[in-house]
Amino acid sequence: MQENGYKPGLEGVVAAETRLSHVDGQRGELIIAGQRVEALAPQASFEAVVFLLWNGRFPTPSEEAEFVADLASRRQLPAATMQLLTAVAPQQTPPMDALRMAAATLDLDSPTDNRALATTLLARMPTIVAAYDRLRHGQQPIPPDPALGHAANYLQMLDGKRPSAARSRALETYLNTVVDHSLNASTFTARVIIATQSDMVSAIVGAIGALKGPLHGGAPGPALDMVFEIGTLDRAEPYLRQKLEAGERLMGFGHRVYKVRDPRAEVLAIAAEHLFEADGDKRLYELVKGVEKTAVSLLAEYKPGRNLQTNVEFYTALLLNGIGLETALFTPTFAIGRTAGWIAHCFEQLENGRLIRPSARYVGAYPTVNEGTISR
Ligand code: COA
Numbered sequence: 093m094q095e096n097g098y099k100p101g102l103e104g105v106v107a108a109e110t111r112l113s114h115v116d117g118q119r120g121e122l123i124i125a126g127q128r129v130e131a132l133a134p135q136a137s138f139e140a141v142v143f144l145l146w147n148g149r150f151p152t153p154s155e156e157a158e159f160v161a162d163l164a165s166r167r168q169l170p171a172a173t174m175q176l177l178t179a180v181a182p183q184q185t186p187p188m189d190a191l192r193m194a195a196a197t198l199d200l201d202s203p204t205d206n207r208a209l210a211t212t213l214l215a216r217m218p219t220i221v222a223a224y225d226r227l228r229h230g231q232q233p234i235p236p237d238p239a240l241g242h243a244a245n246y247l248q249m250l251d252g253k254r255p256s257a258a259r260s261r262a263l264e265t266y267l268n269t270v271v272d273h274s275l276n277a278s279t280f281t282a283r284v285i286i287a288t289q290s291d292m293v294s295a296i297v298g299a300i301g302a303l304k305g306p307l308h309g310g311a312p313g314p315a316l317d318m319v320f321e322i323g324t325l326d327r328a329e330p331y332l333r334q335k336l337e338a339g340e341r342l343m344g345f346g347h348r349v350y351k352v353r354d355p356r357a358e359v360l361a362i363a364a365e366h367l368f369e370a371d372g373d374k375r376l377y378e379l380v381k382g383v384e385k386t387a388v389s390l391l392a393e394y395k396p397g398r399n400l401q402t403n404v405e406f407y408t409a410l411l412l413n414g415i416g417l418e419t420a421l422f423t424p425t426f427a428i429g430r431t432a433g434w435i436a437h438c439f440e441q442l443e444n445g446r447l448i449r450p451s452a453r454y455v456g457a458y459p460t461v462n463e464g465t466i467s468r
Pocket of ligand 1: 101307311345
């Protein structure tokens with residue numbers, strides 16, 4: 093902490109009260125709406141987790157069925173959104189940029205009631221990502237299938253194949269794991285925007301922009317590239333040492349809050365192990381495990397006292413690759429899950445919040461000449 097209460101990066105500053113999620117960085121714990129992530133993520137449906145976040149309790153079976161059906165009925169994109177995606181695809185606009193642009197159009201035909209708008213926004217995120225992915229590969233988008241849940245429908249819209257139960261479950265576990273994480277950068281962004289009494293679409297678009305950066309949600313792609321570049325475990329140590337000697341950061345390691353292993357890394361590692369056993373190349377799983385061990389020990393050597401441990405992004409890369417997603421889809425898929433958390437924080441901010449407006453310590457010059465004259 094510096095003089096005048098200034099905390100660079102707002103580290104440790106409590107800027108909201110929330111019932112949505114609790115992160116204990118020393119103990120490596122994540123509680124989502126009263127449930128431990130380790131128990132919640134692999135067992136619940138994504139729709140049940142969203143209901144829990146938005147309503148503060150689990151749905152009854154009939155409420156869950158109703159919510160699943162409501163969400164499924166809202167997936168179709170406005171014609172203008174599809175035209176936009178079609179127009180930007182030939183330029184190979186990165187998928188996160190396309191998602192940001194398309195999300196901004198989602199209130200063109202949507203209800204103004206915040207609850208209904210929120211459900212529509214959540215429902216349409218996978219449709220945007222999948223439609224754009226197909227368009228940028230020169231393929232026709234696949235219409236959503238109302239018979240499938242949120243996760244399975246996303247996978248089917250990507251490749252046109254009915255996903256196996258193992259793939260759908262793995263994706264659902266991933267979406268649940270990343271659904272909310274306290275006042276992270278993108279959630280904070282959403283809260284700042286909605287706190288001005290702007291609108292939910294603006295809040296989600298801002299959050300997508302914040303998530304895109306490699307220090308937040310953009311890390312899993314580079315983390316996987318790194319593992320592929322390493323290739324075999326014997327190359328891990330020289331490769332990682334060289335990166336650290338060059339002052340580079342190892343993607344998928346380190347966290348502002350967690351000073352022990354990110355609990356989400358464990359949930360995703362277990363999900364990846366199940367998936368790779370059922371349906372995948374176990375060698376990649378073994379390589380990732382080995383690279384993790386080497387990286388953590390080298391980070392302790394090069395950055396002593398920093399407690400740099402594995403974060404969620406490292407195993408996101410492995411799991412999403414195992415599910416069959418291209419690297420370019422990793423961050424957009426993170427956004428599909430986190431949208432539910434962003435929306436929950438918007439509801440909470442609207443209920444309890446005040447305008448978020450911190451201060452800055454002025455370190456610039458002061459006028460040196462008399463009042464009324466400009467000092468040059
Ligand atoms: N690899 C190498 N060094 C790292 C590192 C990493 N992944 N993460 C942090 N460090 C080092 C920094 O270089 C700095 O060292 P220095 O004091 O010798 O200069 C020190 O640890 C503190 O870094 P700082 O950037 O102040 O920490 P932070 O709390 O702001 O950073 C992250 C948190 C996540 C941004 C950071 O750990 C990072 O860049 N990780 C890699 C990207 C990533 O995986 N992002 C996904 C997060 S879920």
